[in-house]
Amino acid sequence: MTCPHCSHDIPLTWKKYFGSPLGNHVCPGCGKNFKLALTASYVVLLVAASIVATGMPTVIAFFFVHSFWYTIAAYVVFVGAVVIPFDRWLDDKVRPSKPVH
Numbered sequence: 514m515t516c517p518h519c520s521h522d523i524p525l526t527w528k529k530y531f532g533s534p535l536g537n538h539v540c541p542g543c544g545k546n547f548k549l550a551l552t553a554s555y556v557v558l559l560v561a562a563s564i565v566a567t568g569m570p571t572v573i574a575f576f577f578v579h580s581f582w583y584t585i586a587a588y589v590v591f592v593g594a595v596v597i598p599f600d601r602w603l604d605d606k607v608r609p610s611k612p613v614h
């Protein structure tokens with residue numbers, strides 16, 4: 514992600530990602546605050562990825578095992594393995610940053 518104040522390029526680490534669930538960050542270059550904007554393209558990409566990566570495999574898992582709890586466990590694994598890394602990538606590369614004053 515890029516600082517909107519000074520254009521400093523900041524890698525979004527896992528620590529930063531989990532430390533800021535709402536997308537508020539402090540630039541290490543200029544020390545100013547900024548946040549990641551919630552854009553339509555980001556929401557659409559994330560929802561589409563969630564459906565493809567978790568919904569369909571979860572339905573398939575349920576079809577094979579017929580176990581509610583196994584299906585929930587499979588869903589959690591799919592979210593952790595695919596959706597969270599994809600969300601971090603979107604935060605880093607797709608979501609524009611907005612200055613916070």
Ligand SMILES: [Zn+2]
Pocket residue numbers: 516517518519520521540541542543544545
């Ligand atoms: Zn900056």
